[in-house]
Each structure stands twice: as structure tokens, then as C-alpha cells.
Amino acid sequence: MAAVETTFAFLYDELEARDATAFVHVGDRFDDDLRYLTRFSGPDRGYAFVFVGGDAILCAPALFERQARREFTGDYVYGPEKFESATPGGRAVEVLDAYDAAGTVLVPQHLPHDAAVRLENAGFSLESTDAVDRERAVKSPEEIERIRRVQRAAEAGMARAETVLARADVAGDVLEVDGARLTTEGLRREVNAVLADRGVDPAGNTVVGAGGACADLHFTGDVPVRPGETVLLDISPRDAFGYYGDLTRTFVVDSDGGWERRAFLAVESAQEAAFEELEAGATANRVHEEAAAEVGAYGFPAGYERDTGFTHGVGHGVGVSLHEAPSLTSDSTLEAGNVVTVEPGVYDAQEGGVRIEDLVVVTEDGFENLTEYPKSLTPEERD
């Protein structure tokens, strides 16, 4: 499939609009802006990205020049032997000097402080820009294809978990598989092994809640999975290019059809209501408001300050960060190419939690769902 490339026209435009001489960022592969700008997947050491004079330049750390040349989609890779300075901030200054740059340098607001000080000491005036966030929020067809593939892997992981639940035996107040007690950690390992086998990284994001723990939105502990309790799986793997998927389903083995059935209908309806609002030109938080109203129609309250009900926003952008622009609780205007989650949820520390989450791409006249996984509260064998 086509490689994912970053095009730098947006930086050229931003420099012109802001009357700035260059854009600089410094960090490592855990900085998602830098990952996006460079496509460089390692290592965990400081490197610098400089856009100046129409050129995109990567100052690579020692030992990894070969990898940098293989991965960087910009113009030049310079290794440490090119520089006097041992720090990425100092190397960025040397590049700027080589281009006779002067005046304002644009940086992301989270540029490391030591690099900022170096640039300022060299006489540059720093101004922050969110141009990279804005560019990242609108995906190219190649990026959408990456995300679609990661989502397929997330679905394979979900299918394994759902199948395990479908086959589990009720043994008193616990569930058993082949005679062993089923726990959230056991399910997490099953899911993660499937993800790894599909070539994506679990990325420390596989949330498996059971019962009251479902209300703990990033539950990573180990508790028994019990009959009649909600089991919430939120799977967000990352591919080798840095792109995330994001998929949530909730199941109940041996449901008595009470609270969780009403909660499931509420979030299903809320997701449909959100889908109705999704299209280029729509205001993002309108999507959240419609979902919240629908949850309310089923008797569940909504609000961040609450412990029960719909306690979070209905969605967020997904790309080389798991959470990026646009947030569906912001007042931004949706654009074709935004990839967002649609994930209403209802929680109650006594009853449990129900959330369903699809990943979709906004289009000119609606949306395309990148998710193909069925929705049912009762687990079925799918593996």
C-alpha cells in the first residue's frame, strides 16, 4: 500500500501568514507532532525538525541516520557529525544560521523548554503555532486507509474477547473458561495477543472493565468477570506507522435484562443521534449535545461533573495520537477527512458501565464508518 507522507505546504503557508522565518520542533518518537512531521519511528532520543527556506530537515540522533533516511519524507537528514552542538535545540540553531534565518520562529506550544531557551539565546523570537494540530486533524486517503487497517486488527481482538465470553461457563458468581476463572487481565491478554499477531501494538491501551470497574474509564486492573455484570472492552492499538484504531463494545453474559439493557438501548440511540449530525460544516459540539439529549431521553443524566450517567464527551479525533483534534465537545467546525470516535457511554458505580464506540471519517455529506464490528449486548462466537 502507499506510504504515508507528510507534505509541508501547510508550514510554508503558516510561515507566510505569520511573517515568520522558520518552524522548529524538537523531541523524540513519543512526541506525536514530531512523529507526524518526520515519520521517523525511533529512537527515544532528542532529534530536531526544521522547516526553513522551503526545506524540511531532520537532525537525526547518532546511530539512527540509516533509519532516518529510510523513513523521513522531507528533504534532508543530517547526522550528528554535521553539527558542533550536542543538543537538538543547538542543532536547530545551526541549521537556521546556515539558512541565514532571522526574526520569528514558530514552534508548537509544548516545545521543550531547553530548546526554546537555545533559540531565544540565538536571537530568534518564538511564537507558538497550532498549524501542525490543524493539519493532522484532516486525514489524507492514505492515512484513512492506515486507520481502517488498524481498526480491522482491533476488531479481530474484539472478536477473540467476545468469543471467549460467549463460550464461558457460569460457575456460581464467576465465569470460567476451561475450568479457569475468567478475569479482566485474562481477557486483556487474549485481546493483546491477537493484536500483536495482526502486526499492531496494544500500546498499553486495552481497557477491560467488569461490573463497577467499567465506570473507571481507563481501568487496567485485574478483577473477576461475573455473570450478569457488564464487561466493557476498549481496544486502541497502534500500527508501525503510528496510527491508532479505537473500538469499544460492551457485553453481559447471562444478562437479566435490567439496567444494562436500558443503558445499551440508550447508547445505541445516542450513537445514531450523533451519526445524524456528522458532516462537513457541522459544529462539533452539536454532535455531543444530540447524543447527550438522547441518553437523557432514556433517563440517564449527562455531564462531566457527574459520577453516574454519560460522564464524558461523545468523541475525539484519532490519528498518530489516540486523542487529537477535533474534539466533539469543542466548537470547531467539522471538515471532510476528520477521523473521529463516536462513543456514548452510561456508567453507574453500582450497576456497571455500557459504552459502544465506532471510528468514522467525516465526509462532505455525512460520514463513513471505518468500523465493521456488530453491536450486541449478548456475546456471540465470532472468532
Add this chain to the structure above:
Amino acid sequence: MAAVETTFAFLYDELEARDATAFVHVGDRFDDDLRYLTRFSGPDRGYAFVFVGGDAILCAPALFERQARREFTGDYVYGPEKFESATPGGRAVEVLDAYDAAGTVLVPQHLPHDAAVRLENAGFSLESTDAVDRERAVKSPEEIERIRRVQRAAEAGMARAETVLARADVAGDVLEVDGARLTTEGLRREVNAVLADRGVDPAGNTVVGAGGACADLHFTGDVPVRPGETVLLDISPRDAFGYYGDLTRTFVVDSDGGWERRAFLAVESAQEAAFEELEAGATANRVHEEAAAEVGAYGFPAGYERDTGFTHGVGHGVGVSLHEAPSLTSDSTLEAGNVVTVEPGVYDAQEGGVRIEDLVVVTEDGFENLTEYPKSLTPEERD
């Protein structure tokens, strides 16, 4: 097993030594200093850590207060409702004001620039400190136990890969398993599935090189695994608490005993030479120099500037970062409790690459090897 806690006496001492009023850091779970200071495992949003007046305080992002209270080992967790400011830097300022702090605030040098500006605008004078790096470099018994367990998982992944190689059939100039061609990506997926099943995250670090690609130190591509070529596996998973393991072995199926045999003997001897130097009080780069001399005795050159031979340092610290202090090419003095890799390697773009890597803890009179995996160039069935 015992929870891993951070004790903050070192910050108290550093504030006193530097005549500073507080320590502040801001970031998310991808910032390893913040991960260490807070033990908070998520999410990817801004939170602030403040040490002031003897109290360790976490300003947690919305939605994740419950998780923060579960994981933070300091004194207080404050949610967003406690603050006027919407940014972690602004919240850190509010905490400092509540403690009537004034004067110098110590920060890591990579504090995000926007937080630095907020602190400076509030009248604080910033000075950088490496106190957190120094504290992280010396592991507690609980941390060593974590790392030992991650290393066991890495060994299980290695055993799977070695077993696959041992069972592979030579089919012309490629290897086959059950009739399918064996590739580096296929091996990577086998390893990563075992890691996930053992409850650790592959963390995007599973390097599998074959032939000339072994010289590419972070090779993540997909090439055929061929008989007679070196296959280099470097496995560095991360546990749920953030601790890494690190293990490298090199195998050759159907070796003709030429270059790779000499390279293997060289790195085995170099590792032994490095082990000889390891003890509290030793100068770190002495360990590297002895390993490099031993590699040289086998006719392989050493040097960072080189493309062939021993092209990297012999080791680095491992903890909540895969690469942290002490580096074995630095002039620091080793301390009991340092956990370091010992990983000599020899590379040649034509011949391939051979590296073996163990993870050890420095003790008062030597070292303890946290690695139990055998070393052999010819793969054996171990799964």
C-alpha cells in the same frame, strides 16, 4: 508483589541544596519522568506534578481522577474542578500560590515551553535540575523485581522465535515454516503475541533483522529470513507499571561458520570483558572501552563514526525509559542499583550483524544478571 512507589525525599534534598521553593513538571504518560514521579498510567493529556512544602501533588486531567487516586503514590490528587486555569501549567501556578511559594522553581530541562512561560509570567524564576534522572538511575528492590519479571517475558518471546528458527526448513535460499516463507515481520508477530500473552506490551520495540538489515540498528521492515544469514532479535517489552526489559540474541540457521562465528566469539568475549568491569564505583565508560578492546582483539574495529564493526556503545540504563542513565559510554561512576544493558555487537552491511545483550543490575562488588537466556548462534527448540 509489592507496589512500586516513588519516595520524594530526593526532591526535598534537591530543593534545599538549590535553595528553591518547589519542583514542577508537566506532561502526559509518554513523559517518563512524569510517569516515574506520579505512577499515573494515563491518559495522553496534560497533567501537572508539583512538589512544594513537602507535599507531592498531582493535578489530574478531567475524567481520570479515579485512576489518578488509584495510582498516585504522593500526597494529593486535585481534579480540574479545583482550578480556574484550564492548562496544567496554569494549575501548577495555582498550587504554588496556594502554598505561598516564591522564588526559584526547579524543572526538568524538557518542561514544555508553554508551562515554563506560565511559571515565569507568574513571577517564578526557573532553573533546570537533573535530580529526577539521577534518582531514576538507582533502582529500588521493587523496581529490580519489576524489571526481572519483564525480562522473563522477553525471554519467553525469544524462546518462541528461537524455536521457530530451529524448526524452519531450508528451501533453496529461503527458510520455510509449514510451507510458508519465514520473514522478519513474521518472526516479530510471533514474538509480540507471546509478549502480549505474558501481560507485557511489545512497545513498538521488537527489532528483527536478517542479513544486511541487522546493521540497521532499529530495523522494523519485512525481509525474508535466509539460511546462512544472521537473524538478530532485540526484544524490549514494557510492563503495566512502565518498566522495560531488554534482551538481544543472534542466530544463524545453517551457518557455514565463517564471519558470523568469529563475530559471535568476539561479542561473547566482549560481553565477558564488560562484565569484569561492572561494579559500584567503576567508571562507566571503562566498561565500554574494555568491550571495544576485546572486539578489536578479534579483528573488528570499534567507533561511532564507522559503518562496520562495533558501531555503538556497550550499554545503557533501563527503567521506565528504555534508554536512561547511566550510559556505559559516559564518565559517570556506577552505583549499586544501576540497571544496565551489556550488549556488544559487530556489524557489516555485507555479512550481517551479531549482537548479544543481557540486562544486569550493578552491585557493590560486581553485578547480578537479570537475564537467564542461553547464548548460542545455532537456534535450538526452547518453547
